[in-house]
Amino acid sequence: MPKVDRRILKSQEAIKKAVTELMTEKRFDDITIQDIADRANVNRGTIYLHYVDKYDLLDKMIEEHMNNLRDLCHSAADMTFQEGNYIWFEYFEHHHLFFSTMLESKGAHYFRSRFLELVIQEYSPEVDTTEGENKGLSKEIVLQFFASAIVGTVEWWFKNGMQVPTNVIAEQTGIFLDRNLE
Template sequence: MLKVDRRIAKSQTAIKNAVIELMSEKSFDDITIQDIADRANVNRGTIYLHYTDKYDLLDKMIEEHIENLRDLCQSAADMTFQEGNYVWYEYFESHYLFFSTMLASKGAPYFRSRFLELIVEEFKPEVDIEGGKNKGLNEEVFLQFFGSAVVGAVEWWFKNGMPLSARVMAEQTGALLDRNFE
């Protein structure tokens, strides 16, 4: 694995944090590279050294979190939905500002669609429409339905200030998934 210079990592973290903070205050379309540079306390050139533009920056941030969630899915492959969900909800909680901004912001519909794609991709191997209670259902409808339900539950959780603990959310959404993926 390539080791990243600490100064570069520090600048990239400051830039990413600045974007999320700014998005929690105003529309992404209204944010300029200068706004990001000022908030991150870096030069505009530093941003352009790492990213083509603000859209490239946002795309890379989204993909980084999607990959982290995918890795968590792989590590939770042998767990129940409840246990696996807890790993995700802990991750959501530890990255509260990013996820709450991405799911609540009108400026980040791309994140929501990538998040839904990830969930559908991860659920696909679990779907059994050949037998049991889901026999005869269209696989794509099934996946879209449950993927949208998961995204909706996470959105609700953030938009309402996380009124339930990560553990309770994981247990309850996991129980619902376990009932329907048997």
């Protein structure tokens, strides 16, 4: 894998941070490339070197976080739901500005549906409707229920200023999942 120049990474991170910060101040549709460039302290041309437009930038940011969450799921495959949840909630805490902005913004529907889709995909192998507590239930309904609960819990956590410590919310949601999905 080719090594990426640190200056490029630094510019891309500044651009991503700038667009996230700007989204806390105004609607995404009202943000211009010039606004992003000014906030990131880069030239407009630098943004266009990496992204087609602001929508491409946002899509790539969303995709990056979804891929990171997917990778975390795969690295936690041999863990309990509590342990795996802790890794996810640590990630949410570390990237709280992005997630809280995306879940609270007016354009959140697209992001929320992508997030929900990811949770459904990652929990699908864990849901067994042939035996145990979920025997005879529709796998799709079980997945939709738990994925909606997880996404809703993350939204609630951000909206309430992450007052519940990361380890507590991860442990308690993990216990609930352990009880119902194993």
